[in-house]
Amino acid sequence: MSSRRVLLLDGRRDDDATLVSVSAALDDGLRACGLAVDHWLLRDEAIAPCAGCFGCWVKTPGVCVNRDAGRAVAERIMKSDLLIFLTPVTFGGYSSELKKALDHIIPILLPHFRAVDGGTRHRLRYAEYPDLLAVGVLSDAAADPALEAETFRELVARNALNFRPEHWAAGVVPSEAGPLEIGVIVSGLLGKVGARGELVSIGHPRNAAFTAPEEVAS
Amino acid sequence: MRVPRSALLLVGSPKAGRSASGALGEYLLDRLAHRGLTTEMMSVSKAYKSPAEAEALCAAVDAADLVVLASPLYVDSLPAPVMKMLEIVAEHRRQGDGAAPAAAHGTPALVAIVQSGFPEADHNAVALAICRAFACAAGLDWRGGLAMGGGGMTDGRPLGELGGMMRQRMRALDLAAAALAAGQAVPDEAVTLMSKLPIPAVLYRLMGDLGWRRQARSNGARRRLRARPFAGG
Numbered sequence: 001m002s003s004r005r006v007l008l009l010d011g012r013r014d015d016d017a018t019l020v021s022v023s024a025a026l027d028d029g030l031r032a033c034g035l036a037v038d039h040w041l042l043r044d045e046a047i048a049p050c051a052g053c054f055g056c057w058v059k060t061p062g063v064c065v066n067r068d069a070g071r072a073v074a075e076r077i078m079k080s081d082l083l084i085f086l087t088p089v090t091f092g093g094y095s096s097e098l099k100k101a102l103d104h105i106i107p108i109l110l111p112h113f114r115a116v117d118g119g120t121r122h123r124l125r126y127a128e129y130p131d132l133l134a135v136g137v138l139s140d141a142a143a144d145p146a147l148e149a150e151t152f153r154e155l156v157a158r159n160a161l162n163f164r165p166e167h168w169a170a171g172v173v174p175s176e177a178g179p180l181e182i183g184v185i186v187s188g189l190l191g192k193v194g195a196r197g198e199l200v201s202i203g204h205p206r207n208a209a210f211t212a213p214e215e216v217a218s
Numbered sequence: 219m220r221v222p223r224s225a226l227l228l229v230g231s232p233k234a235g236r237s238a239s240g241a242l243g244e245y246l247l248d249r250l251a252h253r254g255l256t257t258e259m260m261s262v263s264k265a266y267k268s269p270a271e272a273e274a275l276c277a278a279v280d281a282a283d284l285v286v287l288a289s290p291l292y293v294d295s296l297p298a299p300v301m302k303m304l305e306i307v308a309e310h311r312r313q314g315d316g317a318a319p320a321a322a323h324g325t326p327a328l329v330a331i332v333q334s335g336f337p338e339a340d341h342n343a344v345a346l347a348i349c350r351a352f353a354c355a356a357g358l359d360w361r362g363g364l365a366m367g368g369g370g371m372t373d374g375r376p377l378g379e380l381g382g383m384m385r386q387r388m389r390a391l392d393l394a395a396a397a398l399a400a401g402q403a404v405p406d407e408a409v410t411l412m413s414k415l416p417i418p419a420v421l422y423r424l425m426g427d428l429g430w431r432r433q434a435r436s437n438g439a440r441r442r443l444r445a446r447p448f449a450g451g
Contacts, residue, residue, distance in 0.1 A: 013305070049232045049266065049299050050292060058433040062447040078448035091351035093295045093344070096302035103292045110444060111430040113336075113423040120336045120423060126446055143354040151347045158294040158344060 006030050007080035007130070008039045011087035011098025018175045018182070019137045023086055025186035026135065033190070038076065042097045045069045049100060056107035062125060063107055070104040078108060080130045083165075085156075089136035089172060092151025108163060121162060132160055132168040135189060139175045220324050221401040222283030225250045227259040228275070230289030230300040236374030242331050242366065243288030245377045245388065249395030255284070262289075265306075266299035275303065276310040284327050284398060285358065287349060290369065291334035296345050304348075308356040327359040328352075329398060333369035337422040339413035341367065362404030364394060364412040368422055370429075386411045 008026060012019045023039075030037045047070040055065035056074075064071040077083055087098040094102065108129070109122040134156040142148050149172045156170035171189045173182060227247045231237035244259070251257045260278060265271040279285055289300050296304070330349035332342040342365035353360040366387060377384045377391075390411035394404045415422060434440045 049263070049297065052231065052233050052237075052290065052292075052297075054433070058430060058443070059437045059439055061434070061439055061442045061445045075448045090301060091304060091308075091348045091355060093301065093348040096298050096305055099292075099295065099301045100298035103298050105293055108448075112427045115420075115423070119338050119340065120419065125444065126449055142351075144351065147347075148351055151344060151351065154347075155294055155344045158341075162294070 004035050004081040005079065006035050006037045006082045006084060007076050008037055008084040008086060009098055009101055010039060010041045011043075011085065011095040011101075012041070013043065013088060013095050013097055016088060016137065016175070018173065018177060019086070019088060021179055021182045022135060022137055022173055022186060025182050026084065026086065026190070029186055029190045035082070038080065040076070040101075042101050045101075047073075047100045047104070050103035050106075054111065056104075057111040061107070064104055070101065073101050073104040074107045077105065077130060078126060083130040083132050085132075085134040085136075087134075087136055089138040089142070089148055089152050092148040093155055094136075102159075116161065124163065129163040129165050132156070132163075132165045133189060134159075134168075134170045135186075136170075136172045137175055138172045145174075220283070220327075222255060222327065222399065224256045224258070224282050225284040225286060225398075226278050226282035227257065227286045227288065228262055228303070229259065230262045230287060230297060230303075232263050232297055232299055233374070237290065238333050238369040238372040238374055239288040239290050239331070241372050241374055241377055242333060242364075242387075242391070243286055246286055246288075246331065246391045246395055249392055250284070250286075250399055253395060253399035255399060258282070262299050262303045266302055272303070272306050276307055279307055279326060279356075279358075280311070282326050283324075284329065284361070286329050286331070288331040289333075289345070291332055291336075291342050291345055294341065294344055296332070296348060301348075304352045304356075308352060311356045311358075325357065325359050327361045327398075327401075328356075329361040329394070329404060330363040331366070332363065333366040335368070335370045335426070337367045337415050337419040339365040339367040339415075341365075361398060361402075362394075362409070364390065364404060364409060366412050368415045368417075370426065371416075371422075383416050386414050386416065 048066055048068055059065055087094045110125045112123040113120050114123045136152045138145055153170050160168040169192050173185050227243045229240045229243055231239040247257045260275055265275040289296055332345045334341045346363035350360050377388050390408040393408040397405050434443045
């Protein structure tokens with residue numbers, strides 16, 4: 001059994017068949033690798049929205065001041081070695097269910113600013129952070145699937161810049177994918193997550209933007 | 219493009235009190251009112267907590283000619299309550315025979331303002347892309363987005379009280395209001411003016427760091443500011 005711990009933040013809003021299949025494939029694939037998976041179904045959690053009070057920076061540094069499940073987000077992330085986001089691609093972003101947890105991620109960073117690649121980010125609170133894999137299920141009803149897929153990729157890339165995981169990857173699964181295709185896609189994603197900053201093509205024409213590897217600047 | 223008669227401001231800040239997003243949105247709404255539009259303001263946070271408020275928000279969107287969404291940036295995107303509101307409104311407008319319900323005077327339009335505490339306005343680009351995709355999904359006419367950095371400088375106060383520091387941002391919103399009231403998209407000049415930080419980024423970062431230390435000190439947390447409560451797994 002590997003000592004690597006996985007936290008899977010499951011942001012499904014309903015039991016969309018493709019998302020359920022991707023979720024099962026992720027669990028199966030991770031456990032087949034001997035990894036311990038903490039699969040957190042967020043829609044079952046009462047997490048109050050981040051109030052934007054910055055108390056997690058200037059009152060109780062590193063810990064949310066609100067005593068609900070949102071306080072556990074930072075702790076569970078920092079106690080994992082691989083962080084996985086699973087979400088329906090929602091207008092190119094994450095679902096509200098995933099976002100209600102992710103909005104509580106800021107205490108893993110310091111409030112202080114740092115200059116990065118000509119821009120500004122927050123300084124790192126910790127010496128090490130988990131790797132990051134983001135998997136989005138993209139509805140075939142999306143008005144512009146290619147654009148939403150690219151927005152999703154850009155969002156994950158920016159999240160990765162925040163805490164600079166050693167390895168990160170992002171992929172989008174089309175909602176019309178069948179079980180066999182999903183299995184292949186998820187296997188590919190899990191295999192690729194070890195490649196630094198590599199973005200994953202999943203064999204679908206509209207995800208052509210995902211074919212080019214791209215490194216997280218360091 | 220259709221000339222709007224009414225504007226609805228949706229304030230996306232989860233803060234209970236004053237907010238930079240609210241201040242920006244209210245300034246734009248005031249400018250639109252001066253151009254003859256009837257205006258209304260609603261809180262996204264209230265709609266997040268109450269199904270009845272969410273239903274009222276959906277109805278208000280249907281009835282408005284122009285919807286103004288003003289939101290802060292949370293972790294490179296929109297806050298959870300705003301995402302929830304976008305999901306609800308899009309689903310609401312997709313109901314029926316698959317077509318969006320008819321608005322009072324035709325298809326409502328959407329303009330978005332997103333601001334963050336980083337000095338660079340570009341941090342808000344993904345959030346604005348999400349707003350644009352939402353507009354498409356919800357059957358709203360996209361009239362453009364305004365991105366602003368340095369949101370912490372406003373302290374949530376009305377822009378008019380902030381003097382020269384906000385002069386370019388107010389000019390940007392004036393230009394946006396003129397275009398939107400004429401049924402046009404936000405002009406490029408407004409986008410450019412809105413994105414300009416009134417002080418050098420290096421000075422903004424320095425002031426920000428000093429401000430965090432001061433706040434931590436006032437809370438008795440200055441020595442714990444860099445605490446690592448979950449280090450070592």
